[in-house]
Amino acid sequence: xxxxxxxxxxxxxxxxxxxxxxxxxxxxxxxxxxxxxxxxxxxxxxxxxxxxxxxxxxxxxxxxxxxxxxxxxxxxxxxxxxxxxxxxxxxxxxxxxxxxxxxxxxxxxxxxxxxxxxxxxxxxxxxxxxxxxxxxxxxxxxxxxxxxxxxxxxxxxxxxxxxxxxxxxxxxxxxxxxxxxxxxxxxxxxxxxxxxxxxxxxxxxxxxxxxxxxxxxxxxxxxxxxxxxxxxxxxxxxxxxxxxxxxxxxxxxxxxxxxxxxxxxxxxxxxxxxxxxxxxxxxxxxxxxxxxxxxxxxxxxxxxxxxxxxxxxxxxxxxxxxxxxxxxxxxxxxxxxxxxxxxxxxxxxxxxxxxxxxxxxxxxxxxxxxxxxxxxxxxxxxxxxxxxxxxxxxxxxxxxxxxxxxxxx
Ligand SMILES: Cc1ncc(COP(=O)(O)O)c(C=O)c1O
Ligand SMILES: [Zn+2]
Numbered sequence: 001x002x003x004x005x006x007x008x009x010x011x012x013x014x015x016x017x018x019x020x021x022x023x024x025x026x027x028x029x030x031x032x033x034x035x036x037x038x039x040x041x042x043x044x045x046x047x048x049x050x051x052x053x054x055x056x057x058x059x060x061x062x063x064x065x066x067x068x069x070x071x072x073x074x075x076x077x078x079x080x081x082x083x084x085x086x087x088x089x090x091x092x093x094x095x096x097x098x099x100x101x102x103x104x105x106x107x108x109x110x111x112x113x114x115x116x117x118x119x120x121x122x123x124x125x126x127x128x129x130x131x132x133x134x135x136x137x138x139x140x141x142x143x144x145x146x147x148x149x150x151x152x153x154x155x156x157x158x159x160x161x162x163x164x165x166x167x168x169x170x171x172x173x174x175x176x177x178x179x180x181x182x183x184x185x186x187x188x189x190x191x192x193x194x195x196x197x198x199x200x201x202x203x204x205x206x207x208x209x210x211x212x213x214x215x216x217x218x219x220x221x222x223x224x225x226x227x228x229x230x231x232x233x234x235x236x237x238x239x240x241x242x243x244x245x246x247x248x249x250x251x252x253x254x255x256x257x258x259x260x261x262x263x264x265x266x267x268x269x270x271x272x273x274x275x276x277x278x279x280x281x282x283x284x285x286x287x288x289x290x291x292x293x294x295x296x297x298x299x300x301x302x303x304x305x306x307x308x309x310x311x312x313x314x315x316x317x318x319x320x321x322x323x324x325x326x327x328x329x330x331x332x333x334x335x336x337x338x339x340x341x342x343x344x345x346x347x348x349x350x351x352x353x354x355x356x357x358x359x360x361x362x363x364x365x366x367x368x369x370x371x372x373x374x375x376x377x378x379x380x381x382x383x384x385x386x387x388x389x390x391x392x393x394x395x396x397x398x399x400x401x402x403x404x405x406x407x408x409x
Contacts, residue, residue: 003064006039007062014027016030025189025204035245036062062118063121068120072109074109077100079222079369084338088333089354096340096369097370098340098342099374104134111238111242112138113211114210115208119199119201126197128152128199130184131159134296136163137167150173151173152173155176158181159295162378203304212238213246215239216230217246219369220256223369226247226259226260229368231369233264233345235266235345236302236303238304238307241304260315264318266321267322268323269292270300277312288300292327294348296344318361330347331347342372343376345374349371392408392409
């Protein structure tokens with residue numbers, strides 16, 4: 001049986017240590033977020049000959065026994081070089097790490113395989129999350145495989161239909177909150193603090209982020225060098241923090257020589273992180289009633305904001321905002337010029353990249369990785385927002401239909 005390398009659970013803020021099985025989500029001393037710290041010394045890499053996947057990096061995942069591992073084959077997603085779209089933007093080297101290729105169609109599966117394995121290790125039978133859709137879809141699937149009781153809190157009427165369908169099919173129990181994601185999140189935190197039998201599976205749970213950090217590991221293994229910048233959408237801020245942590249661990253191990261700049265992208269009317277970065281503040285001001293058609297990042301009060309601001313600062317990165325129109329354009333361009341269909345929140349990374357090139361935050365010679373976080377089929381509701389392509393009607397009784405078709409095309 002392979003075992004993890006030694007690790008600690010500690011406060012991100014004051015570094016107070018906690019036992020591995022603690023059920024707190026925040027530091028008892030300072031209310032800071034918790035994080036896992038591996039004791040990394042330069043050592044031989046054992047995973048060279050293993051297939052690309054989350055569990056390839058088993059030694060850097062904080063699960064104490066293989067017995068409880070629940071997996072649907074997550075990770076190992078494609079890193080696709082953009083050619084036509086990159087040229088249009090004026091860049092030479094742009095890659096997309098396409099997380100829509102995960103089992104339930106989003107990066108959440110990477111975190112869920114680890115956190116759900118941890119839940120089982122801790123003997124939990126009932127798991128719960130608040131979600132803009134993808135976390136719920138992922139948790140529902142992994143709970144189904146493990147036979148755990150799954151309850152998801154979602155903002156009523158604000159979940160993309162594909163995600164809702166996944167939650168229903170996987171048999172989760174659904175609590176529809178008459179409010180937005182931030183309010184649903186508050187309820188779930190309250191519930192899990194008052195009732196120990198409910199295990200919190202949002203990205204406040206540091207074990208989730210341990211799975212998500214493998215995006216950085218895979219990018220480094222696929223590229224065999226460090227990108228200059230990684231561009232990705234930011235909602236609650238778990239993913240950008242996790243990826244930054246992953247780059248840090250490979251740097252400590254000596255696998256990578258340097259670390260990339262982290263560039264977070266938010267929707268204009270749901271941008272507490274980007275506003276704080278713009279104003280050079282070290283705290284965020286929550287946005288009330290956030291709005292964007294990219295429902296996955298419709299978040300005004302991101303729980304991981306301290307980790308996000310630190311990741312952006314330490315990496316010498318930045319954050320930018322994009323409009324819904326810019327998101328929709330980027331989504332269509334990525335699909336029609338590169339064959340990669342992603343959901344609106346994911347397309348924000350491409351829209352944000354364009355902005356960053358124009359503002360000079362990204363240099364035209366930079367090696368860029370955009371993380372596209374979820375599959376386009378999850379959100380068919382945008383069909384009414386995109387222009388219909390021209391279509392051609394043929395009468396099958398028409399004998400010279402081929403000539404007619406050639407004339408009309
Ligand atoms: C498709 C998609 N992209 C981006 C995000 C934002 O990720 P995070 O909340 O970790 O910042 C989410 C979160 O729900 C998502 O579903
Ligand atoms: Zn603390």
